[in-house]
Amino acid sequence: MTESKTLKISEAEWEVMRVIWAKGKTTSPEIISILSTSMDWKPATIKTLLSRLVKKQILLTELEGNKFIYQPLVSEEQTMRSATEQLFSKICAKKVGKTIAELIEEADLTQTDLALILTAVDKKEKTAVKTIACNCIPGQCDCSEHQHRD
Numbered sequence: 001m002t003e004s005k006t007l008k009i010s011e012a013e014w015e016v017m018r019v020i021w022a023k024g025k026t027t028s029p030e031i032i033s034i035l036s037t038s039m040d041w042k043p044a045t046i047k048t049l050l051s052r053l054v055k056k057q058i059l060l061t062e063l064e065g066n067k068f069i070y071q072p073l074v075s076e077e078q079t080m081r082s083a084t085e086q087l088f089s090k091i092c093a094k095k096v097g098k099t100i101a102e103l104i105e106e107a108d109l110t111q112t113d114l115a116l117i118l119t120a121v122d123k124k125e126k127t128a129v130k131t132i133a134c135n136c137i138p139g140q141c142d143c144s145e146h147q148h149r150d
């Protein structure tokens with residue numbers, strides 16, 4: 001596990017980051033005006049989230065003139081990847097494939113998306129392993145590997 005690289009970001013912080021990722025560079029009044037209407041959050045709440053993101057080094061703040069400018073230090077793609085890794089680290093390695101299949105079934109996908117997925121599947125087919133070992137802590141998984149009763 002590469003714990004040092006995992007970004008811990010809450011749902012609320014993610015909402016703030018989405019605004020900043022979309023804008024690239026923005027000010028707190030701008031962020032507040034978007035999120036106070038769309039999320040019905042108080043300015044103080046948004047300011048707290050901003051300072052938390054700065055502390056976590058996900059966001060950079062600089063004084064420009066008399067305004068604080070915010071800009072992302074981490075890309076949306078990096079954050080998404082980290083969140084996906086965190087999600088998959090919570091389930092048994094043996095269940096990852098089934099989970100991915102379920103995600104595909106439930107997602108709204110275009111033909112372009114499907115082409116991407118099919119290319120990925122094609123590539124994977126060449127390196128697919130026969131079996132996957134359970135990586136769970138004994139007692140946290142119902143895999144046969146952990147059932148010592150017969």
Ligand SMILES: [Zn+2]
Binds near residue numbers: 092093134142
């Ligand atoms: Zn397991």
